[in-house]
Amino acid sequence: MKRIVLLLPFLLLFFGTHAALTSLRDSRPPEVRLGFFPPAPVVKALSADQYQFISQLITLKCLFYFGTLVDVRKQMPDWLRLQRALYTASRLDPYNMDAYYFAQAILPWDAGKPQEAIDLLEYGFAHRTWDWYLPFFLSFDYAFFMKDYNKAGEFLTKAAELNPRAAWFATLAARYYYEGGKTALALAYLRELIPTTRSEAIKKQLLIRAEALERIFQLEEAIADFSKRFHRAPKDLQELVDVGILDHLPEDPYGGTFYLDKQGKVRTTSKLAFGKGSRGGHKN
Amino acid sequence: MKDGAAVPRTLSAFITVAIKGGIRDRVISAILVVGLLLLLTTPVVAVFSMRQVLALASSYSLSIISLVGLLLTLSMAISLVARDLEQRSIYTVCSLPISRSSYLLGKFLGFAILILLAVAILGCFSAGALAVLERIYPPERPFAWGGFFLGLWFQYWIFLIVGAITVLFSTVATSNFLPLALSVGIYFGSYSTEAVRYYLQSGGGEDKLSPAVKIFGKLVYWILPNFSAFDLKTEIVYGLALSGKTVLLTQLYGFAYLGIVLVLAMIAFSRREFL
Amino acid sequence: MEAIRTENLSKIYRQGLRQQKVLAVNDLNLTVSEGEIFGFLGPNGAGKSTTIKILCDLIRPTGGKATIKGRDVRQPEARRPMGYLPENPSYYAFLSGWELLEFHGTIHGVSKSQIRERGMALLEMLDMTEAAHRPLRTYSKGMIQRLGIATSLIHDPLVIIFDEPMSGLDPVGRKLVKDLMLHLRAQGKTIFFSTHILHDVEIICDRIGIITRGELKFSGDLTDVISDSFSSYEVVFRNPEPHQVQSLQQEKFSLRTYEDRVELEVDKEKLSEFLETCVKIGLEPYTIDPKRFELEDFFMGFISE
Ligand SMILES: Nc1ncnc2c1ncn2[C@@H]1O[C@H](COP(=O)(O)OP(=O)(O)OP(=O)(O)O)[C@@H](O)[C@H]1O
Ligand SMILES: [Mg+2]
Numbered sequence: 042m043k044r045i046v047l048l049l050p051f052l053l054l055f056f057g058t059h060a061a062l063t064s065l066r067d068s069r070p071p072e073v074r075l076g077f078f079p080p081a082p083v084v085k086a087l088s089a090d091q092y093q094f095i096s097q098l099i100t101l102k103c104l105f106y107f108g109t110l111v112d113v114r115k116q117m118p119d120w121l122r123l124q125r126a127l128y129t130a131s132r133l134d135p136y137n138m139d140a141y142y143f144a145q146a147i148l149p150w151d152a153g154k155p156q157e158a159i160d161l162l163e164y165g166f167a168h169r170t171w172d173w174y175l176p177f178f179l180s181f182d183y184a185f186f187m188k189d190y191n192k193a194g195e196f197l198t199k200a201a202e203l204n205p206r207a208a209w210f211a212t213l214a215a216r217y218y219y220e221g222g223k224t225a226l227a228l229a230y231l232r233e234l235i236p237t238t239r240s241e242a243i244k245k246q247l248l249i250r251a252e253a254l255e256r257i258f259q260l261e262e263a264i265a266d267f268s269k270r271f272h273r274a275p276k277d278l279q280e281l282v283d284v285g286i287l288d289h290l291p292e293d294p295y296g297g298t299f300y301l302d303k304q305g306k307v308r309t310t311s312k313l314a315f316g317k318g319s320r321g322g323h324k325n
Numbered sequence: 326m327k328d329g330a331a332v333p334r335t336l337s338a339f340i341t342v343a344i345k346g347g348i349r350d351r352v353i354s355a356i357l358v359v360g361l362l363l364l365l366t367t368p369v370v371a372v373f374s375m376r377q378v379l380a381l382a383s384s385y386s387l388s389i390i391s392l393v394g395l396l397l398t399l400s401m402a403i404s405l406v407a408r409d410l411e412q413r414s415i416y417t418v419c420s421l422p423i424s425r426s427s428y429l430l431g432k433f434l435g436f437a438i439l440i441l442l443a444v445a446i447l448g449c450f451s452a453g454a455l456a457v458l459e460r461i462y463p464p465e466r467p468f469a470w471g472g473f474f475l476g477l478w479f480q481y482w483i484f485l486i487v488g489a490i491t492v493l494f495s496t497v498a499t500s501n502f503l504p505l506a507l508s509v510g511i512y513f514g515s516y517s518t519e520a521v522r523y524y525l526q527s528g529g530g531e532d533k534l535s536p537a538v539k540i541f542g543k544l545v546y547w548i549l550p551n552f553s554a555f556d557l558k559t560e561i562v563y564g565l566a567l568s569g570k571t572v573l574l575t576q577l578y579g580f581a582y583l584g585i586v587l588v589l590a591m592i593a594f595s596r597r598e599f600l
Numbered sequence: 601m602e603a604i605r606t607e608n609l610s611k612i613y614r615q616g617l618r619q620q621k622v623l624a625v626n627d628l629n630l631t632v633s634e635g636e637i638f639g640f641l642g643p644n645g646a647g648k649s650t651t652i653k654i655l656c657d658l659i660r661p662t663g664g665k666a667t668i669k670g671r672d673v674r675q676p677e678a679r680r681p682m683g684y685l686p687e688n689p690s691y692y693a694f695l696s697g698w699e700l701l702e703f704h705g706t707i708h709g710v711s712k713s714q715i716r717e718r719g720m721a722l723l724e725m726l727d728m729t730e731a732a733h734r735p736l737r738t739y740s741k742g743m744i745q746r747l748g749i750a751t752s753l754i755h756d757p758l759v760i761i762f763d764e765p766m767s768g769l770d771p772v773g774r775k776l777v778k779d780l781m782l783h784l785r786a787q788g789k790t791i792f793f794s795t796h797i798l799h800d801v802e803i804i805c806d807r808i809g810i811i812t813r814g815e816l817k818f819s820g821d822l823t824d825v826i827s828d829s830f831s832s833y834e835v836v837f838r839n840p841e842p843h844q845v846q847s848l849q850q851e852k853f854s855l856r857t858y859e860d861r862v863e864l865e866v867d868k869e870k871l872s873e874f875l876e877t878c879v880k881i882g883l884e885p886y887t888i889d890p891k892r893f894e895l896e897d898f899f900m901g902f903i904s905e
Contacts, residue, residue, distance in 0.1 A: 044426065044592045051584035058578035059547065062554055065571055066519065077562045079381050079388075080373050087388065102520065109523045331709065338706040342692060342699075349694040349735075413690040417751070420656040421707045422680040598659040600613070 075106045075122050081132035088133065096134035099126055100143060107147065108242030120152035131161055135168040145178045146234075146243045150250065151314045155186035173203035181230050185223065224258045249294045253313055256291040260299060260307045263287050274305045335423050336431045343435020347442075352400055360393030360447050367454045371462075378462040379455065380562045383473065386451035387558050390444065391480055395512065397443050398484040399505060402491035405432045406594070407501035415599050425595040433492060433587060440484050448477045469564040475572065476557040482579040483555050487512050489586040496594040514545070515552040522546045550582050601670050603759045603790035604632040604655065608664035610814075611650050624650040626814040627664070632792050632807075634758075637785050639805035639822075640794040643903055647814040648794040649687055652763045655792075656684050668759055680708070683757030687764045687794075689748035693737035697728060697747045700736065701754050708755035715754065722750040725780055727772075741768040749777060753784075760784065762793035766800060778804055798895045802826065808895075810902050817902045825898050830890040833871060837862045838886040847881040865891065 078084060078099060088095040103126050110118045127148075130140040141162055148158035159182050166175040176199040184193035231251040238244040260278065263286045267275050271284075278301055281287045293299055297311025347353055364386055371382035406429070409415040419428060452473065459468050490511055494504030525542045554575050560567055606628050613622040625647045632638040642648050653659045655666055657673050671678040691700050698719065705715035723729045726746040731739065739747065745768045752760065765781075766774050774797075781791055781804055795801060801808060802822070809819040838861050840848075845862060848855060853874070856863045866874045871888075878885060 044588055044595070048585065048588045048592075051581050051588060054577060054581035055585055058574050058581055059551075062551070062571075062574045062578050065574060066554060077380070077384055077559045079384050083370055083373050083381065083385060086370070087385075105520050105524050109526065334709060335707050338703055342695065342703055345699065346692065346694050412693075413686070413688070414692055416653075416656075416658055416686040417684070417689060417691060417704075417748070419658060420679060420682070420684040420686075421704065422676050422678075422682075423707060424676045427676075599653070600659065 075102065075119065075126065078126055078129045081129045084129055085133055092133045093137070096130045096137045097139065099130040099133070100137060100139045103127060103130070104139075104143060104240060104242065107143075108240075111151075111242070111246065120148075120154065124148060124152065124154060124157050128161065131164060135165065138165070138169065138172065138174075141165040141169075141175060141178070143240075143243065145182075146238075146247065149182050149186050151246075153314075155182050158182055159187070171203065173200045176200040176203070177233075181226075185227060185230075224254055224261055228254050228258060250313060252294045253309070256293070257299070257307050257309070259291060260287075264305070264307070275301070277301050278307075331423075332427060335427050336434055339428075339431025340435045340438055343432070343439055346404070346435075347401065347439040350400075350404070353397060356393060356396050356400065357443060357446065360389060360397075361450055363389045363393070364447065364451045364454060367451065368458060371458055377464070379458055379464045379468050382455055382458050383468070384558055384562045386454065387476060387480070387561065390447045390451060390477070391483075393447060394440070394444060394480060394484050395487065398440060398487050399491065399508060401436050401439060402488035402508070403495070403501050403505050405436055405488075405495065406492050407495035407498065407504055410495070410499075410599065411501055413599075419599065425597070426591040429492065429496075429587070429591050429594050433489065436488050437485055440488065441481060444477060444481045444484070448474070466564050469561060472557060472561045472564065472567060475567070476561045479555040479557055479575065479579070482576075482583070483552055486550050486552075486579065486583055486586065489583055489590065493586050493590040493593065496590050496597055511549060512552075515549045516556070517553075518546045518549050519551055519553040551578075555579065601634070602631045602667075603634045603636075604630070604638075604666070604668055604761075604792055606630045606651070606654075606664065606666040609651065609654065609661050609666055610663040611647075611654060611659065612662045613650075624814050625654070625661075628811070628814070628816050630809055630816060630819060632790060634790050635785065635788050636806040637781060637791045637804055638793070639801040639808040640792065640811065641796075641798070641801065641808055641899060642794075642811035646811045648811060649763055650814075651811070652684075652686075652761055652792075652794060655761060656682070681758040683752035683755065683760045685748045685752045685762045685765055687767065689744060691736055691744070691748070691751075694735060696735055697723070697732045697739070697750075700747065700751055704751050705754045710755050718754055718756065719750070722753055726750050726776055742770060742773055745769055746773060746776075749780070758789055760789055760791045760793075762791065764795055765793055766795060766797050774800070798899060802895050810899065812902055822895075826892060826895055830892050831868050832891045833866045833868065834887075834889045834891045835864050835866055835874070836886045836888075837883060840883055844881050844883045848877070848883070851877050861886070 079087075084095065085092055103123055107118055107123065110116050124144075127140050127144045130137055131144075134140075144158050144161045148161070149155035159179060162175050162179050162182070166172070166179065169175055176196040180193040180196035180200060183189045183196065228251060231247055231254065235244060235247050235251065238247060260281070263281045264275060266286050267281060267284065275281055278290055278299055282290060290299065293309045293311050295309065295311035295313055297309040299307055299309050302308045367382050367386050367389075370385050371378045373381065406415075409418065409432075419425065423431075452470075455468065455473070487508055491504050491508040494507050495501065498504050521542050525539055557567065559565065609625055609628040609630075610623075611625040613624055614620065615622055628647075628651060630651075640648050640651070650659065654661050655668065655673055656679065657676075660674075666673045668678045669681055673679075692703075695703065701719040701722075702715055705719065710718070720729075723732050726749060728743065728746050728750065731743055731747075736744065736747070745765070749762070749765060752762070765777055769777060778800060781793075784791060785804075785806075805822050807819070807821050808825070810817045837844075840862050845855065845857070848862075848864070853864050853866070
């Protein structure tokens, strides 16, 4: 009885400080949360025979970090730190597919780091020689971001060799040589990817991206329709609505607005990423 | 016939015995020596970093201290009560005219002082290594020595809490394997409660997980200590500023948690029978 | 005031997953008066150690209560005037014998100088001075036992509780401990101890209690059980000649014949008459002992019940 009374002040202090500390820690700048990872060789040396597990842990931590930040707070993650963490994870365990998958899902698009993604994926493909996903990602990155169609074709051939569903790639390969099909290409790529994605945070991002691309695709079709009818390009997107080809202009799910650039291509102020349109971009 | 000096006398007797036991324990000395040897390799490891030698060196030595300290904590904490029970030395000690709570408190104080000594030795050693490195590779921003020692202090509190949890389990367990295994589990779990909580709040957790899992996650977040709050490695390594409020809250939180665990251990232990 | 008192004390252990009940002590009423040596006897598993552990608050009674010098054993203060030696004692193996004495002495509030003085005297008495500064892990079983006895006495306790103090001791050690116990009684201390060595009990105890299957079967003065008085002698002859044996039988003595010896019982009053017969037939007795009722007979009576 005496001791239970002794418990009371500690319990009071505990509940008070626990709640206060929770809210204080929730308000911390997000960079602090991903934490610091020493360089890969050091981590590898320290993790003894647990490097696979630690590689997974780092990847998971990246995923938590990304999910919390992008999903809950609609904030920009620290791309450089994410990229470094994923790099460390891949060096710890070169077979850790989660790291490559996650890297491919975010680095070339949101982070605007296609070259870094390609480096990681090539490192992964050197180890996971049986995995058709890696050359598939590589071919897409080369075609879509680097516009290196030779390389893209090369990797797609490798992917097709590894994947029995080779027929599907043939249509994709055709599109690599057809600039106009770029949006359709990206859409096809995303549609292949989404059903196999298990992480909800990433899936959500991919769905939003697919939605945006679909709308761009819709606008491009409308422009083609317009050119066929009037034998000229539209002045701006509003003209498509004015002549009755579209009911209304579609909304950018990233919060930007679609417009026509000088070359007559559909663009959006959001550059297909959260925060860019409204916050004026994030640079590292 | 109350004797005013009885409690301090008892505590000091236990502390003396604990220090003798710690110094004479081969395993403990061996772990400490291994820790010091590992810290010696700090400069070798640090040169792997291209642009932040001191950052890497400090994170490396803090990792070593936390690992070595955990091993020391577990091996000492298990010898506190569980070994007394297993080797039946508890019969003679608890037949002394002291309450079970005094026994537990005396034992724990001895442990706390030993661990403090160990952390101080390891900390001074690594501080020396870092000071040398700071001379050779002057960092862009001055190294946050205050943060470094504060980080060691909170690391020490993690050890205290882990030790107290081991003692709490020892007071109810009949073997000394179970408390050890549970404490190790709780140690690792306590570093991830915060991450799990963020995950549960995030979109991924929100719609996919069943409510039972979410309640469990919340419960775990409240019951396990939040060791992420005591982990100042990022702040130390990058020399980030720490608000006084954070430090104070963390300290009070640790104090409250330790108090609760120890009082629970006392309650459990005073009911314990030594069969 | 009694030094030790138990009132309707009982203890039920619960064992195993199914919590099987083991009745170890059943409704035990025991009193040990001040200044006496009380021997607590009983076969293995009778409940002696259980009772003693309850007195030291190491286990808790299922029913009843126990006091030491009038104080409930559940209070730590009750153990202040008490010195305890468990069966098969175990101590911190990294301490030396002397450090253990210091540890126990300090917690009992004995001053440094008194610890020195008493510790030296106790170690001397138990012939442990040489090993005093070695770590306990190097001690033999008997040495641990001796040191345990010294440790339990470092604070000059009024009530001494020993659980099988003689176990593991050599004959010299047993003699030392017996002398020590008698010495302590001379100083007015109370000693309550359990043992299986009935001979020791006969020599040093004032009172005994006999416990079997958790129940106290007897408690009383040793002199009530065994007396110095006797009614007959036990006589033994070695290798008597057949004709000598015949002569004895003619005198109506009933003999028991073994391989190389012959035994017979002689009434106290008939001893001189018997000795005359011996002289007559030229037979010399090998031993002549008074035949007493021994504690062993008394003890066996309870166990075989
Ligand atoms: N922890 C326990 N769990 C279950 N039963 C127990 C336990 N300890 C003792 N017992 C039982 O209680 C009874 C009394 O045991 P106790 O140790 O008191 O006997 P004892 O008289 O000291 O015997 P010995 O002369 O062999 O030392 C025995 O039947 C024993 O099996
Ligand atoms: Mg016994």
